[in-house]
Amino acid sequence: MWRACAVLLLWAIGSVVASEPLRLAANAWPPFTDARLLNNGLASDLVNTALARAGYATVQSEVPWARALLGLQHGRFDAVVGAWYSAERTAFGYYSKPYLINRIRFVQRRGSGVRFTQLADLYGYRIAVSRGYAYSPAFDSDAQLQKAEVTDFSAAARMVHAQRLDLTLEDEYVARYLFSRELADIRDDLEFLPQPLSESNLYLLVSRQHPQHRQIVEAFDQAIEAMRADGSYAQIFQRHGL
Numbered sequence: 001m002w003r004a005c006a007v008l009l010l011w012a013i014g015s016v017v018a019s020e021p022l023r024l025a026a027n028a029w030p031p032f033t034d035a036r037l038l039n040n041g042l043a044s045d046l047v048n049t050a051l052a053r054a055g056y057a058t059v060q061s062e063v064p065w066a067r068a069l070l071g072l073q074h075g076r077f078d079a080v081v082g083a084w085y086s087a088e089r090t091a092f093g094y095y096s097k098p099y100l101i102n103r104i105r106f107v108q109r110r111g112s113g114v115r116f117t118q119l120a121d122l123y124g125y126r127i128a129v130s131r132g133y134a135y136s137p138a139f140d141s142d143a144q145l146q147k148a149e150v151t152d153f154s155a156a157a158r159m160v161h162a163q164r165l166d167l168t169l170e171d172e173y174v175a176r177y178l179f180s181r182e183l184a185d186i187r188d189d190l191e192f193l194p195q196p197l198s199e200s201n202l203y204l205l206v207s208r209q210h211p212q213h214r215q216i217v218e219a220f221d222q223a224i225e226a227m228r229a230d231g232s233y234a235q236i237f238q239r240h241g242l
């Protein structure tokens with residue numbers, strides 16, 4: 001009799017856990033995650049849609065990145081919406097399959113004729129970089145590249161447009177987001193170089209403290225795959241103008 005009661009108790013506890021909304025955390029990183037944007041941004045929209053299709057309710061908080069990770073470690077959050085892979089984080093977080101790719105791409109004034117296949121191709125050009133930003137280990141450590149620090153990508157893009165500098169670089173979706181807003185007046189005069197500098201996968205990172213962390217990730221991965229197949233994944237990009 002006591003065994004039957006124990007089984008019923010465990011089932012009840014599991015049902016309560018499953019019925020509680022997942023507490024998601026994200027920092028302000030437009031167009032991926034930002035409370036001011038449609039459905040909290042592109043990445044948030046993809047994640048929340050996939051989790052809803054997998055049967056999970058969600059509630060999302062916007063906090064600084066360090067607080068999001070700390071909250072994941074201490075159980076205040078169940079998942080972080082968008083995280084790059086780090087072996088150190090696997091101690092407290094369980095990664096999904098990648099659901100987005102972040103590509104860092106160079107931007108030139110249209111028709112400038114810059115060709116990039118390796119960093120040495122850029123040694124003769126002046127490159128605007130955002131202050132405090134890390135692009136890739138190879139790029140950041142190459143002393144032969146002529147880098148000029150500016151406040152942010154918008155300032156960098158305007159300097160390239162004015163031909164004061166030759167190139168700048170940014171995550172492709174971030175750049176496209178800014179081209180559709182504060183840089184709309186110059187976007188037609190700028191263009192991406194074909195080859196990206198680097199690519200990084202973006203993942204959902206679920207707290208290992210959550211008793212269903214494996215099931216959540218498996219269900220999320222399946223939902224993203226189904227969304228790619230039925231076209232709803234692409235539709236989310238379209239409604240965010242990307």
